[in-house]
Amino acid sequence: MDKLRLRFEKTGRAVYISHLDLMRNMQRAFARAGLELKYSEGFNPHPLISILLPLSVGTASVCELMDFRLRGETELAQLPARLSAVLPEGIRVTEAYEQTRKSAELKYLAVEGRFEYDERDPAAMAAGLEDFFAQEEVRVLRKTKRGMGQADIRPAIRELGFEPGEGAVLLRAVISAQEPTLNPELLAEALRQNAPELAPDFAKFTRLETYDAQMRIYR
Amino acid sequence: MxxxxxxxxxxxxxxxxxxxxxxxxxxxxxxxxxxxxxxxxxxxxxxxxxxxxxxxxxxxxxxxxxxxxxxxxxxxxxxxxxxxxxxxxxxxxxxxxxxxxxxxxxxxxxxxxxxxxxxxxxxxxxxxxxxxxxxxxxxxxxxxxxxxxxxxxxxxxxxxxxxxxxxxxxxxxxxxxxxxxxxxxxxxxxxxxxxxxxxxxxxxxxxxxxxxxxxxxxxxxxxxxxxxxxKRIVQDLDAAPYPTKPIVPSTEVVHDRVSLELFRGCVRGCRFCQAGYVYRPIRSKKPETLIRQGIETLQNTGCEDVTLLSLSTSDYRPLNELCDGLLEYCQERSIGLSLPSLRADNFSMELMEKLQRVRKSGLTFAVEGGSQRLRDAINKNVTEKDLLNTCRIAFEGGWNNVKLYYMLGLPTETDEDILGIAEMANQVLHCWRQYAKNKNRGVKITISTSCFVPKPHSPFQWEAQVPMEEYLRRVNLLRSAITARNVTYNWHDAETSFIEAVLSRGDRRVADAVEEVWRRGGRLDAWSDYFSFQRWMDAFAACGLDPAFYANREIPTDALLPWDLIDVGVRKAHLLRERKQCYASRLSPDCRKQCAGCGAAALLKGGRCDG
Known part of the structure; x- marks a missing residue:
């Protein structure tokens, strides 16, 4: 069976599994579930699986997507339970279906973040954050493939809101997932570089949902 | 969290x-x-x-x-x-x-x-x-x-x-x-x-x-x-616990595969080898147990590779039967089977062909000594003829990467023995020129040497380790003798081996130095990233200990040894006999040809040693 897609969660301790390691964990989980992945032809065959948007180490997600192909036929409705039973703690498959949309159609990601402030007032911080990100330009110096480069991340932020909580500010955002790709970690990095007084003591993020260019849910 | x-x-x-x-x-x-x-x-x-x-x-x-x-x-x-x-x-x-x-x-x-x-x-x-x-x-x-x-x-x-x-x-x-x-x-x-x-x-x-x-x-x-x-042993390995649901690491580890243990102990009795003595008596698992456990473990882990563990894979009697059973399952699932610790002497074409059907990697041989005389002295029963014959089969089969492991500083070693290592490398190279199937791919021969460390409970437990300067002189001698472009020479550093010798033959007083090293920041000393020779030497000095007393001294055979209170089953008289054989450059027959009565079989209740 070709053109299959999984939707899965990666939360808890599993957020520390790197993208490359995750691919191997998936490959082995298929083997443990008695499902045979299709392999590439050639000198060094590898299973034909691909994760749509690689996730950074430390970021959680409840909306990961992975394309795969299977040898033989299987009941797709049973796949989530079969795979979830043999995956490491924190990885859970929620859906398996035949894909109808190209991966390039995936455009936006909804994320939530938690900016922890140990000694500062979250309400004051939330107000400051709103102001900071209301600027027309938010420049961040970051490592790129061609060394250090400065980029304006503002155009990649479609929506952004802050709400004070207990010892932390909670953030909700819709950011560009592809072309350009915005790593939500850069939201905290922008503060460290440009407004250290607003920079959180610790930040973590969770991907919530995937959208297309028209902000329709993407599957 | x-x-x-x-x-x-x-x-x-x-x-x-x-x-x-x-x-x-x-x-x-x-x-x-x-x-x-x-x-x-x-x-x-x-x-x-x-x-x-x-x-x-x-x-x-x-x-x-x-x-x-x-x-x-x-x-x-x-x-x-x-x-x-x-x-x-x-x-x-x-x-x-x-x-x-x-x-x-x-x-x-x-x-x-x-x-x-x-x-x-x-x-x-x-x-x-x-x-x-x-x-x-x-x-x-x-x-x-x-x-x-x-x-x-x-x-x-x-x-x-x-x-x-x-x-x-x-x-x-x-x-x-x-x-x-x-x-x-x-x-x-x-x-x-x-x-x-x-x-x-x-x-x-x-x-x-x-x-x-x-x-x-x-x-x-x-x-x-x-x-x-x-020491305690498990009497029946077939009945012993083996985890068929092992933890599958979520991140890459060094050996990330299913490991099947064929047997414990070793029939060979290489005189430098601690493992060959302390894991006796020889107890094997049945091939059907191993095949069953192997398949179950592969199913429960989803691993892509399975490997056979033991001190000398080729000495497992039903090796063919085991490989056939495992390959039957592995091949159609693209699971690799690897056989480490093969001996150069009975490496068979048939076995190699079998592995070739799945995956092909480099060949590694632990030759240990550079001359036949020295190999006899350490009871490493490998002949030059066997090794070259094996290499010929390997080169004809398409292998082009051979690693040869040696030790320098073995008891009775002479400069002539050391030069023999370079000579052997040339012979292997010559063999490749003669028999290689595809010479365009080139050949890589790697020689590695480490410094001999006398180990407790082996026949060489009384031997002195050569001083570090002498080990380095021997390294340089070998270095200058290796001239061929296709031969690479790697040597293990002398300092770690020296500290290892001190710790191996140490008594309770050495504990003070171990603690002192830690107090000075020592940890993960097995890693060259963290090992500091100077820190160890300073710690010995601070504790008033002479490390050479432990590493470089030949211990009289009538001396009380710090580890004498541990009985691993092999009698001291046997170790002494083996040491004498070494000085006569004489081989001892392996356990299967003739039981030497080392004493370890007495640990078995009822069963017999598979030697």
Whole structure:
């Protein structure tokens, strides 16, 4: 069976599994579930699986997507339970279906973040954050493939809101997932570089949902 | 998850190794178990999770319903620094709980260079290093593993050692500890009782005295402790616990595959080899057991590779039957089968062809000695003819990468023997020119040498290690003799081998130096990233110890040895006989040709040695 897609969660301790390691964990989980992945032809065959948007180490997600192909036929409705039973703690498959949309159609990601402030007032911080990100330009110096480069991340932020909580500010955002790709970690990095007084003591993020260019849910 | 830990993890390399949660890890209700044990591996996660011994014992101890055994590893330098800064104690991976909350810490110590890491893990757990400074029964701190065949350099730190194979012994010990905890025994009462379990060595029950010249004078057992501790073995390997649901690491480790143990012990009796003596008698598993366990484990892990473990794979009698059985399952699933530890002498074309059907890698031969005379002297029964014949088959079969391992500084070695190594490399190269199927791909021959380390319980236990300068002279001699472009020469550094020799043959006084090295910042000494020779030398000086006394001295055969109180089953008379054979450059027949009556078979109850 070709053109299959999984939707899965990666939360808890599993957020520390790197993208490359995750691919191997998936490959082995298929083997443990008695499902045979299709392999590439050639000198060094590898299973034909691909994760749509690689996730950074430390970021959680409840909306990961992975394309795969299977040898033989299987009941797709049973796949989530079969795979979830043999995956490491924190990885859970929620859906398996035949894909109808190209991966390039995936455009936006909804994320939530938690900016922890140990000694500062979250309400004051939330107000400051709103102001900071209301600027027309938010420049961040970051490592790129061609060394250090400065980029304006503002155009990649479609929506952004802050709400004070207990010892932390909670953030909700819709950011560009592809072309350009915005790593939500850069939201905290922008503060460290440009407004250290607003920079959180610790930040973590969770991907919530995937959208297309028209902000329709993407599957 | 601990908040401090959560903030550290994004900053360290490969954080997945510090969080647990892998598939097949064992989680129990901590309120429902009576004993919590932390299985501590004094090296990184990647090394520890590659260790079959640890996997076996983790599952065999967890088979006891009153025990929850968890894992702890030594963090790499960056994580270590972050944990210190955050005041985070060493914790177990499954629960994340600090080791100080546990009832027992069990260390698996496979090599001497891990000693400082053991101390570091105790310290990171918040425990005093020395047994005498831990007056309470709990947590009990004990150790096992190959290094326990000479436990003395670590004796002051451990409450007890488990000597030999732990599958049964550890569980007996835990049953006793459960009773002692429930009834509120003192530590002294528990240790006295534990010393009655075969294989358990309680250092505090022995009084050690030295002569004025520094040699060991006497070891006196106290309080009814046995004069010698006899190592434990598992009688029937087919019935012994083997984890067919091992933990599958979520991140890459060194050996990330299914390991099947063919047999314990070795029929060969190479005279330098500690493993070849201390793991006797020879006990094999049946091929049907191995095939069944192999398939089950592959299904439960989803691994892409399976490997066969033993000291000498080709000496497993039903090897063909086993390979056929495994290949039948592996081939259609693209699972690789690898056979390490093949001998150069009986490497068969048939076997090679079989492996070739799946995957092809380089060939490695442990030749050990550069001349036939020296190989006879060390009882390494490999002839030049065998080796070249094997290489010919390999080159004809398309292999083009051969690694040859040697030791320098072996007893009776001469410069002529060393030059023989270079000569052998030339012969192998010549053989490739003659027989290689496809010469366009070139050939790579790698020579590696390490410095001989005299090991307790081997026939060379009395031998002196050559001084470091002499080892380096021999390295340079060999270096200048290797001229061919296709031959690469790598040598192991002299300093680590020297320290290893001191620790291998150390007595209890060496413990002070191990502690001193740790106090000066030593940990993860098995890694060249962290090993500091100067730190060790400074520590020896600070403790008033002469390391050469332990490493470079030939010990008289009538001397009392620090490890004489450990009985691994092989008689001293046998070791002495083998040593004499060495000086006569004479081979001894392997155990299958003729049993030499080494004594280890007496450990078997009823069964017979498969030698």
């Amino acid at each position: 601990d908040k401090r830990l959560e903030r550290i993890l994004p900053r360290v390399q490969k954080p997945a190794r510090y969080v647990g949660g892998e598939y097949n890890q064992i989680v129990k209700d901590k309120a429902a178990v009576e004993l919590r044990l932390a299985f501590c591996f004094p090296d990184t996660y990647e090394i520890g999770m590659s260790n079959l011994g640890m996997s076996i014992l983790y599952h065999s101890m967890n088979a006891l319903d009153f025990v929850w055994c968890e894992r702890a590893f030594a963090p790499w330098g960056d994580m270590y620094e972050e944990m210190k800064k955050a005041g985070l104690p060493l914790y177990a991976l499954e629960s994340g709980d600090s080791l100080s909350e546990f009832d027992a810490l069990a260390f698996s110590v496979g090599y001497e260079m891990a000693y400082t890491t053991v101390l570091d893990m105790l310290d990171m757990a918040g425990l005093p290093l020395r047994s005498a400074d831990r007056p309470e029964l709990l947590p009990l701190v004990f150790a096992g593993g190959t290094a326990a065949v000479n436990p003395e350099p670590m004796a002051p730190f451990m409450d007890l050692f488990v000597v030999g194979e732990g599958e049964e012994m550890d569980n007996e010990l835990l049953l006793l500890l459960r009773k002692a905890k429930a009834e509120g025994w003192t530590k002294a009462a528990f240790l006295k009782e534990a010393a009655r379990i075969q294989g358990v060595y309680v250092p505090s029950l022995y009084e050690v005295s030295y002569r004025e010249d520094g040699r060991l004078a006497a070891v006196k057992p106290l309080d009814g402790a046995p004069a010698r501790v006899t």
